[in-house]
Amino acid sequence: MAFKQILSRALRSRPDQILSSPSAFSAARAFSSAPITATLFPGDGIGPEIAESVKQIFREAEVPIEWEEHYVGTEIDPRTQSFLTWESLESVRRNRVGLKGPMATPIGKGHRSLNLTLRKELNLYANVRPCYSLPGYKTRYDDVNLVTIRENTEGEYSGLEHQVVRGVVESLKIITRQASLRVAEYAFHYAKAHGRERVSAIHKANIMQKTDGLFLKCCREVAEKYPEIKYEEVVIDNCCMMLVKNPALFDVLVMPNLYGDIISDLCAGLIGGLGLTPSCNIGEGGIALAEAVHGSAPDIAGKNLANPTALLLSGVSMLRHLELHDKADRIQKAVLETIAEGKYRTADLGGSSTTSDFTRAICDHL
């Protein structure tokens, strides 16, 4: 039971919990030698093991990050109306950067889901998933190299539904200029910062003319400010079809909420599933919360069988956000080489290594 696990972990002593003062991180992060504090939510199930793996690899790679660990509480915190405490959220707000493992949402009423809490409290407006084929792990597609950027606050997921009369239900999809501009800005900024050439806006504006039309208008406005980046618009059904036929056609994709959900999961499927996909949520004020989007896999928790790749690559995304590009490249290269080599692979990739062996192999490759 998730509760028992949370309780036992909270009561266990945490010798490696490091708390650093907020003044530890300076503005010029890329050049600062002082360590950056980042919040770490190990999460449930396999979370703690893979978080441990990440910490070990980051230590070996000498990444200047100090982790501030927080756990999901056992009671509902009235200030946040969820199992996440106010302190945890404050920590992320303060550090501006975080890494989150898989969290199992406790079943019950009277509280918000953990992901919803994080999203609303930290104003996480964009979900970024870089999807690239892992050399050495064969899927049917081996030339995938794209990034999906999904608007995460409005659209079809506003949760505004009501029953008009019995048997007739209405659900509202909201698109605002502000949110669309915000995510479009981030998409182009990301493309520029990471040397991507093209941004494609995905829509269904031939049918939903006003809503997706507004989204497209905002994307066009932002596109004009970045003339060096090519901009195109693709209807979503066309996009789905092209993705499964020839994913190499796409570079950066920016989309409203629902389409983003579907397309980002489709792209995760192209490269091998959610167990290998990194993800990063961007919030107002430059907050970045990288997370592993797979489940907490309670059946293999504690058995040293979990695959830390998703959390590792999410950590790499986080490092790129902090502009620690050389460290990020080093770790990413080590992970890809280890998987490509094929000697040490966890069970979900078809191998038989344990988490610790896999971690050790990556450290050796650094």
Add this chain to the structure above:
Amino acid sequence: MARRSLPDLLKRLSPATAAPSPRSRSITYMPRPGDGTPRAVTLIPGDGMGPLVTGAVEQVMEAMHAPVYFERYEVRGDMKAFPSEVIESIRRNKVCLKGGLITPVGGGVSSLNVQLRKELDLYASLVNCRNMPGLPIRHEKVDIVVVRENTEGEYAGLEHEVVPGVVQSLKVITKHCSERIAEYAFEYAYLNNRKKVTAVHKANIMKLADGLFLESCREVAERYPAIAYNEIIVDNCCMQLVSRPEQFDVMVTPNLYGNLVANTAAGIAGGTGFMPGGNVGADHAVFEQGTSAGNVGKNENIITEKKANPMALLLSSAMMLRHLQFPSFADRLETAVGRVIADGKCRTKDIGGDSTTQEVVDAVIANID
């Protein structure tokens, strides 16, 4: 009059995987006297690539001496509404074959395709996605039928600007429409010996709307205990489609998800240029390409060079022939198309070849028994 004597003839709605040669077909049927009278079918070539592919169908129908004749009407995608004479013709003939109509993006015109479906209450859209020998593909064992609700959902067209900069769109789900589409999906599965129906939804987020859809599907599922039923969330569904498509059989979806799932399934089965489909309601049927992404509309090069892929529309017209109760002609057409695809010599641009539409048509005609 679309006399639908169901069990025997609709069994053949699912294309035969190993098409028997006409002389030795194992399924026999007895037509009524006068069944061979040529039937009128409304033909809408449309715009963009539409005229090319409907021209292909007309040629093939003539070559086969099929008992159909076409009443052609010109409609363009940027018209405000369907001309009433076209709707009259479809109401009279009950069956229509449509090329493609380009809906201008973001322009003030609502989609004519959607209008037609609502006007004639064509509430089910059917797409048959399966592997065909000879097509370059990455996924094997794909044989999926996507049944998509065609009149409501996100395509209700009800949008308005709340205040400047905030726009809202209504997605409407009703029990009536959800029930009848679920009924159609299960009935199709029953008539065509399909084993499983999967409902695609996002009810964890849109609890009321997709929840209502699921409720209707569950109720209908209880009436068909021999057919397995399960539910899958749409994002997981897309992920599963690209990794393990063999797990899907018949899928029933609301409007928007159906569009995405159908195009994804068509893409993995070989491309939208090859998947037959159509829209059907209680009284009328409009046959067109199963999924239109990338193969309908304005691709300047393909139009000027006349290299559009007519296969999807040819297979849809075979479905139409069966619907009109001319199964032998339908079989012959499908066999011919299957042979041309398996041959691999005549390939259009969308699968990496360079043939023109006319060359493909000639090859199909040459292969008709």
